[in-house]
Amino acid sequence: MNRDNVVQFSEDHAAKEFKAKRKREMEEVCKVVLDKVIDEMSVNKQNPDIAQKKEVSLQITRIVGEVLSESSRNLSYGEKQNIVKEVMDEIYGLGPLTPLLEDDDISEIMVNGPDNIYVEKKGKLIKSEVSFRDDTHVLHIIDRIIAPIGRRVDESSPMVDARLQDGSRVNIIIPPLALNGPTITIRKFAADPFTLEDLISFGTLNMDMATFLKASVKGRTNIIVSGGTGSGKTTFLNIMSSFIPHDERIVTIEDAAELQLQQDHVVKLETRPANVEGKGKVGIRELVVNSLRMRPDRIVVGEVRSAEALDMLQAMNTGHDGSLTTVHANTPRDSLSRLETMVMMSGMELPSRAIREQIASAIHLIVQISRFNDGSRKVLKITEVLGMEGDTVTLQDIFEFRQDGFDENGRVKGSHVPTGIVPGNIEKLKTHGEKLNTSIFRNQSFRGENSFRR
Structure with a gap:
């Protein structure tokens, strides 16, 4: 490997390390913000209107600023907005899956444990950049999916079929049957069916x-x-x-x-x-x-x-x-x-x-x-x-x-x-x-x- 290649490799490695560190920092901030939101705010999760969501978003933005000030962290405006969006998705949506469900080009979502999420987009399977914090986070979202329809999933009943409110079909299988961690497969429901x-x-x-x-x-x-x-x-x-x-x-x-x-x-x-x-x-x-x-x-x-x-x-x-x-x-x-x-x-x-x-x-x-x-x-x-x-x-x-x-x-x-x-x-x-x-x-x-x- 010549000197230029060594320098390029070193720069790429440093960039990846910085990106991974930044991602960890944002995840930590997001978790602290979410905990404070739960402690400090009374959030109506059932059928909130646009005005209620806007008010909650403003309060979360305030809490993000407080957390960053207390931890002496500096984040860009875009990163702060991403944290607000993630917390809103945790409150009103299905966490990291929310942006994937909102993407009309995605037809299927496959969660193979917290760090391996794949999607079918325009007919091709690709790995998504979104991830869960850990298995517990995945299980929390699973509970969010199955609770409204009266289903349960645990070690005694580790598989379940469910359906989201929009009609999307969901299959869930958890450890000990799923060795990679809790697994979710979502076949999205087409709001505008093909003709x-x-x-x-x-x-x-x-x-x-x-x-x-x-x-x-x-x-x-x-x-x-x-x-x-x-x-x-x-x-x-x-x-x-x-x-x-x-x-x-x-x-x-x-x-x-x-x-x-x-x-x-x-x-x-x-x-x-x-x-x-x-x-x-x-x-x-x-x-x-x-x-x-x-x-x-x-x-x-x-x-x-x-x-x-x-x-x-x-x-x-x-x-x-x-x-x-x-x-x-x-x-x-x-x-x-x-x-x-x-x-x-x-x-x-x-x-x-x-x-x-x-x-x-x-x-x-x-x-x-x-x-x-x-x-x-x-x-x-x-x-x-x-x-x-x-x-x-x-x-x-x-x-x-x-x-x-x-x-x-x-x-x-x-x-x-x-x-x-x-x-x-x-x-x-x-x-x-x-x-x-x-x-x-x-x-x-x-x-x-x-x-x-x-």
């Missing part, structure tokens, strides 16, 4: 695929959205659900309510965990069974994971066509295998062929969606379920994404194209008044339409 036009502009699918899916939903096709974790299944399900006519009764069933249907006649059902005595649990399966007694025109299940798959298939086969759900799987074929496995978990002694016949008659379309390394999400295939051939469920792809590599910025290149096969359910769609121009299924290189073709 189909948004997904087209993102390149998730193209106009012809959108036209076909819109007609399929309105034409009462049973559809499964298949994909991996974080692939955008719930977002896609929400968009497809928006095509259900407003004169139909819709029952939605979810573990944590995320769907944001805009129709007038929607009944939203949500599972319930067991209480502290281990009683009172109500799962997806019980809700699916109960929904059949509620005179639904459509049933929308956020995700099938277990034995409820059998009840969902039976509902689809007994007059509740046009139902929608999602499943964790990497290919359309895998999604059917997953459904078969889940039906076996129901305890019903059914032969494999009988299960596959149920699946083949209940499911009409599979939409396979995936998240790529560049953060983009794309529909890989729209696949039609044709029926049984021997002991095998037969499938045919209607549309698919063909990747052409990556551009100079590392973004996925490719295009969505039809396979040239006209789906077999086109006649069923016609009976529901959905007439499609079959040219959208022809493999042409360019058509140039800018609006839905109906």
Whole structure:
């Protein structure tokens, strides 16, 4: 290492040391200020108005000045304002998580202990600069999250699912199960949900695929959205659900309510965990069974994971066509295998062929969606379920994404194209008044339409 490199290394190291020292000083000041605020001020944390918050902010600013004077510390105006903001977040928000929750570009927040906080921002995972003081601080914020909904988390019950006031989904797991410290995962609730036009502009699918899916939903096709974790299944399900006519009764069933249907006649059902005595649990399966007694025109299940798959298939086969759900799987074929496995978990002694016949008659379309390394999400295939051939469920792809590599910025290149096969359910769609121009299924290189073709 030459002399210039040594000097540069020394300067970088000194800068990092100074930054770390400054951060520790601000954390110490922030803790002292927060303690004084708790001791000296009577703060209304329940639904404060703007005037109350402004008054509290001014009082905190005064206390910050007093603490700095007593400790003979000098901080810049910006640093003082940061301390005021952090204390306000501790009082009214969720501490260090508050600015992350306020950032519209962030879709997920992952707390892996007090010092390792990651976020998904515009589809990419990055490490955040915010941190908690220690495990106790994380546990305090966890209590702030779960207290309003009557949940608890401790060594005897170290895992919990919860929901923030804005609808964001939260999973919490603490030691001894979480070895890195208390862990929080937040899937943020979109205040302004994506539309189909948004997904087209993102390149998730193209106009012809959108036209076909819109007609399929309105034409009462049973559809499964298949994909991996974080692939955008719930977002896609929400968009497809928006095509259900407003004169139909819709029952939605979810573990944590995320769907944001805009129709007038929607009944939203949500599972319930067991209480502290281990009683009172109500799962997806019980809700699916109960929904059949509620005179639904459509049933929308956020995700099938277990034995409820059998009840969902039976509902689809007994007059509740046009139902929608999602499943964790990497290919359309895998999604059917997953459904078969889940039906076996129901305890019903059914032969494999009988299960596959149920699946083949209940499911009409599979939409396979995936998240790529560049953060983009794309529909890989729209696949039609044709029926049984021997002991095998037969499938045919209607549309698919063909990747052409990556551009100079590392973004996925490719295009969505039809396979040239006209789906077999086109006649069923016609009976529901959905007439499609079959040219959208022809493999042409360019058509140039800018609006839905109906």
